[in-house]
Amino acid sequence: MNAESAAPARRRLSRAEAKARTRSLLLDAAARVFARKGFTGASVEEIAEAAGFSIGALYSNFGSKEALFLELLADRHTDRIAEAAQALDRHPAGTGEAAAELSRLLIEVADKDTDFAPLQAEFWLYAVRNPEVLDTMAANLRAPRHALEQVISTSLNRQDAPTGVSTEAVATVVAALFGGLVRQRRIDPASVPEELFGHALQWLFTGIRAGAPAPSDTV
Amino acid sequence: MNAESAAPARRRLSRAEAKARTRSLLLDAAARVFARKGFTGASVEEIAEAAGFSIGALYSNFGSKEALFLELLADRHTDRIAEAAQALDRHPAGTGEAAAELSRLLIEVADKDTDFAPLQAEFWLYAVRNPEVLDTMAANLRAPRHALEQVISTSLNRQDAPTGVSTEAVATVVAALFGGLVRQRRIDPASVPEELFGHALQWLFTGIRAGAPAPSDTV
DNA sequence: GCTTTGACATAGCAATCCCTATCTGAATAA
DNA sequence: TTATTCAGATAGGGATTGCTATGTCAAAGC
Numbered sequence: 051m052n053a054e055s056a057a058p059a060r061r062r063l064s065r066a067e068a069k070a071r072t073r074s075l076l077l078d079a080a081a082r083v084f085a086r087k088g089f090t091g092a093s094v095e096e097i098a099e100a101a102g103f104s105i106g107a108l109y110s111n112f113g114s115k116e117a118l119f120l121e122l123l124a125d126r127h128t129d130r131i132a133e134a135a136q137a138l139d140r141h142p143a144g145t146g147e148a149a150a151e152l153s154r155l156l157i158e159v160a161d162k163d164t165d166f167a168p169l170q171a172e173f174w175l176y177a178v179r180n181p182e183v184l185d186t187m188a189a190n191l192r193a194p195r196h197a198l199e200q201v202i203s204t205s206l207n208r209q210d211a212p213t214g215v216s217t218e219a220v221a222t223v224v225a226a227l228f229g230g231l232v233r234q235r236r237i238d239p240a241s242v243p244e245e246l247f248g249h250a251l252q253w254l255f256t257g258i259r260a261g262a263p264a265p266s267d268t269v
Numbered sequence: 270m271n272a273e274s275a276a277p278a279r280r281r282l283s284r285a286e287a288k289a290r291t292r293s294l295l296l297d298a299a300a301r302v303f304a305r306k307g308f309t310g311a312s313v314e315e316i317a318e319a320a321g322f323s324i325g326a327l328y329s330n331f332g333s334k335e336a337l338f339l340e341l342l343a344d345r346h347t348d349r350i351a352e353a354a355q356a357l358d359r360h361p362a363g364t365g366e367a368a369a370e371l372s373r374l375l376i377e378v379a380d381k382d383t384d385f386a387p388l389q390a391e392f393w394l395y396a397v398r399n400p401e402v403l404d405t406m407a408a409n410l411r412a413p414r415h416a417l418e419q420v421i422s423t424s425l426n427r428q429d430a431p432t433g434v435s436t437e438a439v440a441t442v443v444a445a446l447f448g449g450l451v452r453q454r455r456i457d458p459a460s461v462p463e464e465l466f467g468h469a470l471q472w473l474f475t476g477i478r479a480g481a482p483a484p485s486d487t488v
Numbered sequence: 489g490c491t492t493t494g495a496c497a498t499a500g501c502a503a504t505c506c507c508t509a510t511c512t513g514a515a516t517a518a
Numbered sequence: 519t520t521a522t523t524c525a526g527a528t529a530g531g532g533a534t535t536g537c538t539a540t541g542t543c544a545a546a547g548c
Contacts, residue, residue: 064515065515065523065525069524069525072525072526075476087400088398089308091307092309093506094505094506094507103526104526104528105527106508107477109507110525111526112523114506115507121465146360155351157529166489168397171542175307175391178386178387178455179305179458188295191456218460218466219519220469222453223450226445226449226450227446227449228443229445229452230444230445230446230449231442231447232372233393234444236397237396237407241437246442250473251457252476253442253472254469254476255417255473256475256476256477256479257471257476257477257479258472260475263273283545284495284546288495291496312534312535313536314534314536315534323496323497324498324537325497325498325538326496327492330495330496362542
């Protein structure tokens with residue numbers, strides 16, 4: 051029967067390779083279970099079982115439930131979101147096309163990758179409740195955030211940029227809008243149609259290009 | 270000593286009044302504890318103790334821990350957000366002033382009412398994980414959402430509204446942006462300065478007024 | 489006045505939690 | 519081959535959980 055490997059001729063793994071593999075499998079399982087049950091709601095037994103290992107195996111790879119969660123936080127914030135950012139500068143950042151691409155990305159994140167938003171919410175809640183990890187979280191977010199800022203910067207320069215608009219401010223607004231719309235679509239998909247994010251971005255950038263009026267003018 | 274009441278001559282409460290009072294105290298305590306520990310992380314003992322009652326008192330007022338949480342969800346979504354919406358139409362909804370007012374509101378929600386954002390995140394996670402309450406949640410959000418739409422509608426009409434912009438779409442964008450910025454400010458306050466939300470709103474509305482270009486034009 | 493009702497306190501049960509001490513068997517080194 | 523190491527399995531301890539059965543005492547009805 052040879053039931054052990056569907057992949058063609060998986061070779062015998064070395065000791066270190068095997069350990070790395072189980073670590074990775076445990077992290078993936080933890081991401082799913084944490085997303086579905088939350089940090090305190092998830093049990094280490096469920097995570098270990100979902101990965102196909104025992105509880106002891108989990109504790110032989112991670113010092114505690116919290117350490118497992120924190121490593122997950124660091125990993126996902128570095129590569130997972132960075133991948134979204136790189137999918138962003140694949141496209142030439144002209145407003146028209148980039149907007150459509152970003153709309154597509156939002157729908158895919160919201161509808162296909164159903165674990166993403168709950169997991170991120172769980173991370174945010176953990177950081178708010180444990181301020182000592184706030185710095186770590188901010189540091190992990192810096193790289194993808196920088197990528198987003200660069201995309202926005204080139205997009206602002208391509209259009210005739212009005213001076214005095216901070217790239218970081220626009221990046222913050224775009225990121226906040228993205229996350230907010232993803233969450234809203236999970237509650238009521240009809241209220242966040244496919245093109246909405248793209249439209250909002252076009253409103254935003256044409257408004258910026260037009261030069262926003264000074265904030266306080268009349269009472 | 271008369272140590273029992275600081276308020277001037279608090280009269281003896283009737284049976285129903287006393288029960289209503291403990292219910293209210295339990296709900297307030299539950300809001301604080303759920304915000305700090307999460308749904309599964311909070312224990313009924315801690316909630317009861319924070320309210321100054323016993324576990325039995327809690328179960329004599331609420332059928333279960335979940336029922337207590339769901340009542341909290343319904344209550345907060347009806348009156349708490351509605352109060353924010355009414356603070357919104359206190360002001361004449363001219364872009365300039367309304368923007369500043371909304372900026373102030375955001376900062377106050379993010380910095381002063383520190384329990385609000387975590388509690389809302391907890392509600393969102395619960396709804397995503399328990400789809401049977403999605404309808405209830407959506408129903409509770411309908412009223413404040415309608416108020417927001419009306420403010421936006423009058424604001425759009427006051428400026429010469431370009432036809433074809435959906436009021437609901439703008440309301441969704443504004444709400445998502447608000448929530449996203451509140452969350453971001455909790456992680457890194459410096460990245461969300463006081464005026465940011467107001468500026469974003471002005472960008473958005475001037476962009477809408479200018480008439481956003483049709484989404485897909487060039488490849 | 490007495491009786492009834494019910495809001496709340498107390499104590500405890502059964503289940504589950506995170507984590508650890510101990511053991512097994514296979515991969516490495518000699 | 520024999521000895522050593524270490525990833526992972528097994529079993530269980532100690533603590534905590536949500537919830538309930540029972541008791542108590544003041545308010546409401548007669």
